[in-house]
Amino acid sequence: MDMATDLQDFLIRLDRDIRARGDWGEVADYIPELARIAPGQFGIAVVTADGALATAGDATKGFSIQSISKVFTLACVLGRIGEQIWTRVGREPSGLRFDSIQLLETEDGRPRNPFINAGALVVTDELLTGRGPQDALAEILGFIRTAAGDDDIHIDRAVAQSEAGTGHRNIALAHYLKSCGNLRNAPELVLGTYFHQCAIEMSCVQLAMAGRAIAGLPDAPPVLSRARARRLNALMMLCGHYDGSGDFAFRVGLPGKSGVGGGILLIAPGRASIGIWSPGLNVFGNSHMGTHAAEALARATGWSVFG
Numbered sequence: 099m100d101m102a103t104d105l106q107d108f109l110i111r112l113d114r115d116i117r118a119r120g121d122w123g124e125v126a127d128y129i130p131e132l133a134r135i136a137p138g139q140f141g142i143a144v145v146t147a148d149g150a151l152a153t154a155g156d157a158t159k160g161f162s163i164q165s166i167s168k169v170f171t172l173a174c175v176l177g178r179i180g181e182q183i184w185t186r187v188g189r190e191p192s193g194l195r196f197d198s199i200q201l202l203e204t205e206d207g208r209p210r211n212p213f214i215n216a217g218a219l220v221v222t223d224e225l226l227t228g229r230g231p232q233d234a235l236a237e238i239l240g241f242i243r244t245a246a247g248d249d250d251i252h253i254d255r256a257v258a259q260s261e262a263g264t265g266h267r268n269i270a271l272a273h274y275l276k277s278c279g280n281l282r283n284a285p286e287l288v289l290g291t292y293f294h295q296c297a298i299e300m301s302c303v304q305l306a307m308a309g310r311a312i313a314g315l316p317d318a319p320p321v322l323s324r325a326r327a328r329r330l331n332a333l334m335m336l337c338g339h340y341d342g343s344g345d346f347a348f349r350v351g352l353p354g355k356s357g358v359g360g361g362i363l364l365i366a367p368g369r370a371s372i373g374i375w376s377p378g379l380n381v382f383g384n385s386h387m388g389t390h391a392a393e394a395l396a397r398a399t400g401w402s403v404f405g
Contacts, residue, residue: 108398109142109154116140116155116376116387123378123386126358131260132162135360137378140387143302144395145310146370149317157302161375162257164357165196166305167295168218169312169330170242175224176326183224186280187217189333196340196383197267199274207278211337213355216271219281222292226283231291238295245321246308251300258297265293300361305373309363313371331365335403342382349393351402356384364392366401 122137141156175183192210194200201210209217225234235253243249261268272285281288300308310318312327312334322330334353339346346354354364360377362385372395376387396402 105144105146105150105399106152106154108395109144109152112142112391112394113140113154116391119387121386122376123380125360125377126379126383129257129260129264129358131254131257132359132377135161135377137376140376140391141302141374142391142395143306143373144370145306145315145372147315147368149315151303151306153303156375157373159375160299160301161361161377162254162296162357162359163298163300163305163361164296164359165213165215165218166355166357166361166363167238167298168213168221169334169355169363170245170308171218171225171238171295172212172221172333173312173322173326173330174237174241175221176329177322179224183212183221186224187212187220189336191337191343193341197271199267199271202271202274202278207275207280209275211333213333213337214340215268216275219268219272219275219288219292222295223275223281223283223288226287226291231287231294234291235294239298241321242298242300242308244319245311246300246304247319248304248307251298251304253294254297254299257299258294261293261296262290265289268292296357300373302361302373302375305361305363305375306371307373309365309371309373312363313365314368315371331367334363334365339384340382342380342384345382346384346389346392349389350396351404352392352396353403354392356388358383360385360388362388362392364395366396366399367403369401370399
């Protein structure tokens with residue numbers, strides 16, 4: 099496929115085909131604010147290496163990025179302490195649900211990777227060390243706004259409160275981490291910061307723009323070194339879709355990070371950064387139609403890290 103016009107035409111056809119299918123999946127009903135969102139929505143935005151932007155569907159509609167925030171929080175921590183974070187959290191796929199406590203019990207409180215919830219709590223704890231939640235959240239938002247080149251990115255307070263009121267598994271994870279000595283700050287501070295970072299609202303366009311540095315695109319703001327971008331891509335490929343990461347890699351062949359708000363940040367290294375959103379989820383807790391769209395896009399463009 100040629101870029102620009104051909105890509106734009108493809109996205110319009112993809113949007114039309116997805117809406118005709120009407121196979122949306124189920125929204126994350128365990129978070130009350132997300133349970134209210136109509137599943138039958140879809141948006142996609144693609145920023146290519148030449149700086150062109152192609153969009154279709156609900157590409158400018160804001161949504162809760164949820165666990166996609168873990169990529170940006172990890173980027174902030176890598177910038178602060180570098181490789182030291184790996185003494186507290188691993189780099190292996192878990193093979194279990196994103197909120198499972200099972201491996202923490204058998205592996206002495208060291209989470210398998212920074213993208214499952216326990217690992218993300220450790221990363222957030224590291225970002226909090228030596229300062230308060232407002233400063234930590236300001237750093238995350240500042241990083242995302244700079245990466246996206248857009249200051250109109252904010253936290254949805256209603257979503258954060260909704261998560262805090264129902265996040266009992268995350269509360270259990272935080273206290274278990276604390277009992278193992280792998281949480282330095284008070285669990286309440288870590289949890290509050292974590293719930294608010296997950297409640298950051300972005301559109302597909304903003305998400306695609308924010309991913310440019312991870313994709314190594316020429317016009318990306320200098321917020322990440324090439325080495326750190328490579329680390330993030332590797333983790334997104336191995337762990338970005340929880341216990342569905344292998345299935346996503348098999349079907350799509352590109353690094354990606356999902357969120358239970360229905361978003362996917364998809365990276366074609368050196369070629370494109372892609373933001374996708376459809377709030378209905380599949381059995382793994384990843385966007386159902388978003389995954390289908392990612393697979394269709396990779397097939398049409400030939401983009402893959404596997405050649």
